[in-house]
Amino acid sequence: MITLHGFAASNYYNLVKHVLLYKELPFKEHLIYGGSDELLAMSPAGKVPVITTSQGVNISESSVICDYIEESYPDIPLYPKNSTERAAVRQIMKIAELYFELPSRRLIPYAFSGTNAPESLKNEVRQVLTRGVTALSRLCKFSPWIAGEQFTMADIYVYHVNTIVNAFGASQLNWDVLGDVPGMKQWNDTMRQSAIAQKVEVDRLANIPEFMQKVTAQIQAANA
Numbered sequence: 001m002i003t004l005h006g007f008a009a010s011n012y013y014n015l016v017k018h019v020l021l022y023k024e025l026p027f028k029e030h031l032i033y034g035g036s037d038e039l040l041a042m043s044p045a046g047k048v049p050v051i052t053t054s055q056g057v058n059i060s061e062s063s064v065i066c067d068y069i070e071e072s073y074p075d076i077p078l079y080p081k082n083s084t085e086r087a088a089v090r091q092i093m094k095i096a097e098l099y100f101e102l103p104s105r106r107l108i109p110y111a112f113s114g115t116n117a118p119e120s121l122k123n124e125v126r127q128v129l130t131r132g133v134t135a136l137s138r139l140c141k142f143s144p145w146i147a148g149e150q151f152t153m154a155d156i157y158v159y160h161v162n163t164i165v166n167a168f169g170a171s172q173l174n175w176d177v178l179g180d181v182p183g184m185k186q187w188n189d190t191m192r193q194s195a196i197a198q199k200v201e202v203d204r205l206a207n208i209p210e211f212m213q214k215v216t217a218q219i220q221a222a223n224a
Contacts, residue, residue, distance in 0.1 A: 002027040002069075005039070006048030008207035011101075012062040013049040014200045015160035019066055021196045022156065023076045027051075031207075033214050063093065066153055078153040089147050092139050092154040099132025100177070101161040104169030111168045112215055122173055129169060133180045142183035144190070159191040 004020065004027055006013035020027045032039050034046055043050045043060040050060045051068075059065050070078055079086045103125045110117040117125075141148045146155050162178060170177050178184045191197055 001054055003030050003052040004028070005030045005032050005042060005050040005052065007031055007033055007211055008200075008203040009211035010048050011160045011163045014163075014204060015062055015156060016049050016051065016065050016069075017203075018156045018160065018196055018200055019069055019078065019153070021199065022078070023069065023073055025069070025073055033211075063097075063157075066157070070153065078151075078156070080147075080150055080152065085147070088139070089152045089154045092136070092147060093157040095132060095135045095139065096154075096158045096161045099128055099135060100158075100169075101164050103128035103132075104165045104177075107168045107172040108164075111172060117172050125169065126173060126175070129165075129173075129175075129177055133177065136181050136184070140181060140184065140187075142187045144187075146187060155191060159188065159197065162188055 002020065002025060004013070004017060008014060008017075017029075032048065034048060039048065039050070040046045042052070042058040045060065047060060049062060049065065050058055051065050052058050053068075053072075059068055066078075079089055106121065106125055107117050140146050143149065145151045146158055162184075165177050169175070176185075178188055192201075
């Protein structure tokens with residue numbers, strides 16, 4: 001059985017969890033936060049999530065984990081059979097990660113501390129997000145799913161990327177980023193209504209208080 005290590009406040013943890021649930025795979029969860037020796041023993045960069053396979057092998061990095069799960073458990077596929085269509089799905093995922101999630105993530109420390117990010121940083125983030133909006137507007141089909149008729153890994157991936165965009169990028173910049181990609185907000189709402197997304201969200205909300213205690217303690221220790 002697969003073990004999923006990490007914490008439910010993490011969007012990348014939830015992304016992998018969503019994939020496991022969608023594929024109806026048995027797995028168990030192991031709550032662990034960053035900065036521990038236990039995590040470093042499993043994840044070379046000390047990042048969550050990590051999975052331990054049924055063979056006892058540890059694998060980190062969300063996109064790598066997702067590809068491992070897809071290749072090892074193909075019965076409920078999340079990629080098209082056609083190699084060109086698979087590449088199109090991965091292209092959407094990569095652009096969402098580079099031009100949506102990562103720039104928005106730069107604003108997280110200011111959101112946690114209740115302060116506004118410097119205008120210089122906001123401008124940098126806006127520039128990168130604008131590239132993402134332009135690229136995803138060209139690539140995403142939403143007919144009805146993000147890459148076309150088939151529900152794919154890109155639907156799960158981008159949905160969980162968007163939690164960071166909404167929570168930190170949009171709030172700090174006062175910008176409805178998803179609203180600038182035609183069809184994305186409606187698709188995002190459809191994703192949110194799925195039984196799996198709702199289960200993941202319940203678990204995320206339950207973990208938030210403990211996660212925030214960990215973050216507060218880290219900030220206090222850094223400022224001591």
